Structures are given as C-alpha cells and as structure tokens.
Amino acid sequence: MNRLTILMAAAAMPAMASAQEPVAPAIQGTRLDIVATGEVSATPDxxxxxxxxxxxxxxxxxxxxxxxxxxxxxxxxxxxxxxxxxxxxxxxxxxxxxxxxxxxxxxxxxxxxxxxxxxxxxxxxxxxxxxxxxxxxxxxxxxxxxxxxVDHPEALIDQARVKAIAQAKARAELYAKAAGLGVKRIVSISEGSFEPTPRPMPMMAMRAEKAADTSIEPGQQSLSISISVTFELQ
Known part of the structure; x- marks a missing residue:
C-alpha cells in the first residue's frame, strides 16, 4: 500500500464511523415538549x-x-x-x-x-x-x-429524577388525551440544574458577656431537579 492509499483510507475512517452511529428517526407525528420538576424533602444533617x-x-x-x-x-x-x-x-x-x-x-x-x-x-x-x-x-x-x-444528597436527587420523569409522562398523557392523540415515544430527555432549597435561618450576633442558651431546629429541606422531555404524539 503506497502513501497515497494510506492517507485516503485514514480520511475515510471518520466518515465510516459517523455512518455507523445510530440516528434517531425523525418525528412523524406531533411534537410535545414538557418541562417537569421532581422534588423530595429531607431533614438537614x-x-x-x-x-x-x-x-x-x-x-x-x-x-x-x-x-x-x-x-x-x-x-x-x-x-x-x-x-x-x-x-x-x-x-x-x-x-x-x-x-x-x-x-x-x-x-x-x-x-x-x-x-x-x-x-x-x-x-x-x-x-x-x-x-x-x-x-x-x-x-x-x-x-x-x-x-x-443535606450532606450526601445523591440518593435523594435520584428520587427526584424518578418523580420528574413520572410527572412528565403523566402530563404528556394528559395533553395527548385532550388532543385526541396517544403518546408514541420519548424522543429526548435533558436535565437541568439541581437546586437545593434550604430552610431559611436568621443570622445571629451574640455578645460574649451574656451567656447564650441556643436551640437550632433543623426543619426540612427541599431538593428539586427539573428536566425537559420531548415526546412524539400520534
């Protein structure tokens, strides 16, 4: 194999790899975009x-x-x-x-x-x-x-993700039924940012000459995540 043949073969490799990548079929029916939020609560630790x-x-x-x-x-x-x-x-x-x-x-x-x-x-x-x-x-x-x-919120965030997907699917079913259609498939899912919502606490200023007897109540903290889901209705 001469040098020209090697160069031609190397140039063809990216095109071949790209051709092998699966391409999602185009939406044939009605496109529906849903933004849903899943939320869970936990005691701060x-x-x-x-x-x-x-x-x-x-x-x-x-x-x-x-x-x-x-x-x-x-x-x-x-x-x-x-x-x-x-x-x-x-x-x-x-x-x-x-x-x-x-x-x-x-x-x-x-x-x-x-x-x-x-x-x-x-x-x-x-x-x-x-x-x-x-x-x-x-x-x-x-x-x-x-x-x-919350010190380690990962498991709670996963629960919020599951709730967000369930909410998106339920909302898609609602829209589809109202429009006289059915949900065919989920086309894409994208995730937004994770947003903890701490329970607000007042700022404190104390004087050293006066003894303090301080009590802190942890309350609850909400952990939420938003997702965008695209459905195909038919």
Whole structure:
C-alpha cells in the first residue's frame, strides 16, 4: 500500500464511523415538549456557620496578638465541643487602621482593628446550639448562620429524577388525551440544574458577656431537579 492509499483510507475512517452511529428517526407525528420538576424533602444533617474574633488595640501588633490569643481559645473550644479539624477552616484574616476625622483636618489613626474569621461545619445539627454557646464563651464576637444542608444528597436527587420523569409522562398523557392523540415515544430527555432549597435561618450576633442558651431546629429541606422531555404524539 503506497502513501497515497494510506492517507485516503485514514480520511475515510471518520466518515465510516459517523455512518455507523445510530440516528434517531425523525418525528412523524406531533411534537410535545414538557418541562417537569421532581422534588423530595429531607431533614438537614450538615450545618455550617461563620464565626470570628474582632479585636481593637492602639497598635497593629497588639491588635493582632490579642486576636490570635482569642482565636486560639475559640478553636480549642470548638475541638473540645467535638468539631473535627477538617471541619474548621480559616476564611479570612484582616487588619485595618481606625481613623478619627475632624473638619478641615487630615484623618488621624487612633488604633487598629484585627479580625479573623472561621467557617465551621458540624454533622450533628442538634448540637449546633452547644457549639454556638461554646464559641461565645471562648470569645468569638461575630457569628453568622447556621446554614443547614443535606450532606450526601445523591440518593435523594435520584428520587427526584424518578418523580420528574413520572410527572412528565403523566402530563404528556394528559395533553395527548385532550388532543385526541396517544403518546408514541420519548424522543429526548435533558436535565437541568439541581437546586437545593434550604430552610431559611436568621443570622445571629451574640455578645460574649451574656451567656447564650441556643436551640437550632433543623426543619426540612427541599431538593428539586427539573428536566425537559420531548415526546412524539400520534
């Protein structure tokens, strides 16, 4: 086989492979496009909160030193409360000068504010109150959350997919009957994005000097998924 023959054979291979791919038969009857949503509910089993320490001092070094000391106590309290190392993550550290402003005068630095923020996850939602109380007792003076979610939603999403398909088929049957037709086949199915709908929780701000007795109710979370299905009616 010479070089020209080899090149011709190689060029023909994609066309041959393409010709072997099955092609869905064209719609001969009436096309019907349906968008359906499947939804399931579950009790959240994962909570995340933002917690931080903000300190002020005359100098930057003093502000950072005090902040580091209080944050170390906060992290120790979290670990004592049973939060794993992997579920404690630093999200931000900041240092800003504090200014005094006067009319027709340049601003004057009066001190510095240091901040250190953590993102904390815990898997026993009912213990959220205990953990929040421990944070406040240890010196955390900024707390936001909690945000509640389902840790492993894959099986629940599959249930939602099954419900979405059943809803699409039932709706197609309804349209077909109303039009005096029958459902011949499903032509195509495409899936939209998965959308968890968490139960809203208020943001919390607590003062360290006042003991907290916090209770968190997990409630229910809806997990939904939308699909687009094309039917052929005849």
């Amino acid at each position: 994962l909570a995340s909160i933002g917690a931080g320490v903000v300190t002020q001092a005359p100098t930057a070094a003093a502000a950072m030193a005090e902040n580091a000391q209080r944050m170390a106590a906060t992290v120790a309290a979290l670990k004592k409360a049973g939060v794993a190392d992997r579920d404690i993550q630093t999200s931000s550290i900041g240092l800003q000068p504090q200014y005094k402003y006067a009319d027709n005068q340049p601003p004057v630095i009066t001190g510095y504010q240091a901040s250190n923020q953590l993102t904390i996850r815990f898997r026993d939602v009912k213990r959220a109150g205990t953990i929040l109380d421990a944070l406040v007792a240890a010196g955390a003076n900024q707390i936001n959350g909690p945000n509640l979610s």
